[in-house]
Structures are given as C-alpha cells and as structure tokens.
Amino acid sequence: MKVSHEVPRCLLTVSPEFNDYDYALPHLFDQDEEYLQYFKDAKAKGRYIIMDNSLHELKDVNDGHGYDHDRLRYWVNELEPNEFIVPDVWMDCHKTVSQAKHWWQFRYPKNTQITAVVQGKDKNDAYLCANLLANLGYKKLCVSYGATWYNDFFPHTNVDMGKALGRIRFVQGLFKLDQLKHIKFHLLGCSIPQEFGWYKDDHIVRRIESIDTSNPIMAALNGIRYSGAGMSFKPNANMNDYYDVDIKNIHYSLVLENIEMFRKINNL
Numbered sequence: 001m002k003v004s005h006e007v008p009r010c011l012l013t014v015s016p017e018f019n020d021y022d023y024a025l026p027h028l029f030d031q032d033e034e035y036l037q038y039f040k041d042a043k044a045k046g047r048y049i050i051m052d053n054s055l056h057e058l059k060d061v062n063d064g065h066g067y068d069h070d071r072l073r074y075w076v077n078e079l080e081p082n083e084f085i086v087p088d089v090w091m092d093c094h095k096t097v098s099q100a101k102h103w104w105q106f107r108y109p110k111n112t113q114i115t116a117v118v119q120g121k122d123k124n125d126a127y128l129c130a131n132l133l134a135n136l137g138y139k140k141l142c143v144s145y146g147a148t149w150y151n152d153f154f155p156h157t158n159v160d161m162g163k164a165l166g167r168i169r170f171v172q173g174l175f176k177l178d179q180l181k182h183i184k185f186h187l188l189g190c191s192i193p194q195e196f197g198w199y200k201d202d203h204i205v206r207r208i209e210s211i212d213t214s215n216p217i218m219a220a221l222n223g224i225r226y227s228g229a230g231m232s233f234k235p236n237a238n239m240n241d242y243y244d245v246d247i248k249n250i251h252y253s254l255v256l257e258n259i260e261m262f263r264k265i266n267n268l
Helices: 008-017 033-042 068-078 091-103 124-136 160-173 193-198 200-208 216-222 252-265
Strands: 001-006 022-024 049-051 081-086 112-119 140-144 186-187 210-214
Touching: 008 033, 022 033, 022 091, 033 068, 049 068, 081 200, 091 112, 091 124, 112 124, 124 140, 124 160, 140 160, 160 186, 160 193, 193 216, 200 210, 216 252
Parallel strands: 001 210, 022 049, 049 081, 081 112, 112 140, 140 186, 186 210
Antiparallel strands: none
16 A cells, blocks of 8 residues: 655655655645645655645535535646546535536646545445446546444444544455455544554455554644554544644654554554
C-alpha cells in the first residue's frame, strides 16, 4: 500500500520525506496560493498525485457534496493528477452512481485515471454501488472510513473500533464479489491507525493500492503518542481546524514518531 498523510500547510514542503505520494484537496487550490504552488512543484518533480473532490472536508457545509464541479474540471485539467476521485454524495448510492456516470463522459489528461467512491445508506446499498460503479467501467474504487452503518455491520462498544472493523468486514465482502475481481482499491482515512494491519490476506493487501490518512499527524497535534498497538479512538484534531497551525505549535519529532509507528504497526 502506498501511504499519504495530509498535513497542515507549514509541513507541506517536508511531507515528501514521509509520504509515498501527494494527496490534493482541490478546494484549497482556490484558497491558498502556497498550497497550489506546492502541488505545481510536486507535479514538475514527477511526484505521484491523487486529487480528491473534497467531499469529506465540505460535506457538512455543502449538503453532503464536495467541491464546485466547474472548478474540479478546471483543476483536473490544469494539474493533470495521476488519479482523480470523481464527485460522490455522502452515503447515497444512487446519487453517487449518477455522479460517476456523469463524470465518466468527460475527456481527461492522458495520464489521469478516474476513480470513484463507494457510497450507500447500508452495506447492501454500498455493495450495489460498488457493482454499479464497476459496470460503468471504473477500475479503482475508494472506500471511506466514516459510514455510520459500519457500526451496525460490526457492533462494538467502542464506536471508533466498530467503524474500523465494520469497514474491514465490508472490504472483505467486496473482494468476494466475482464482478470486482479485477478492481483495485483506495482506502479513505481511518478511525484507528492499526486498521490497515488487519487486512491479513495477501490477495487483499495486493489489491489495496493506496491509503490516505491524517491520523498520525492529528494524534501528534493532540499531543498523543502512538503505542505499539496504535490507538483505540480517533483523535479529536481535524485538518479543517489545524490547516493554518503555526509550526511553533507542532511537536515535529512526535509527528515523525507517530508516522514511523503507523508504518510499523501496519507492516508497511
């Protein structure tokens, strides 16, 4: 699995030291010249770039949707990322598939692969969504960490643990579907950092090409040091609140320590 950890602005230029690729949030391109310049430089240096649609960051203020579609089309053609995650709608299978079908029709830069996010109101809805996206022609699918129904799929007294175990059970189910046997996957975020080490089957691990999570960074910003077993809860820190944090307020050695432990506990 290739790993990328989203970081506050002040850590952007050092992030290639610990990130396998760069994960771009397009709404920030229109807000922050420094952020945009970092990704222009990364592109010029040949860094692998996955461009999101900013749903996770904007869904609470944008009625469950991601960034402006016209601006997304502009930036995917301007930046020419290696992968572009087309717009999806939070926990809504049919609207997500409709969006994926809409975005399938456009022409993209030669070296840009479009990927789609699996959404649904429950596990059956999400399995349907994955099949429909594959039918449209998508070769790589993304699975979010935060669906509320994960806790119904794997009940646990610890909500964050239940979300992680629920996603694992869901992903294992995806890999059993014959129609998806050639599909690769990206895992979006995590509730607890040790989740990725629990995908034990080599066949599953090979098909999970990439993951992105700010978890070790957010834990460090909360002053939390990972144990050898990880964490049993999700850090309270949120990138929306810490993006502009001053470098003086970051315990950088703790950031690096958490990142190293993240890789160790997940056998990465």
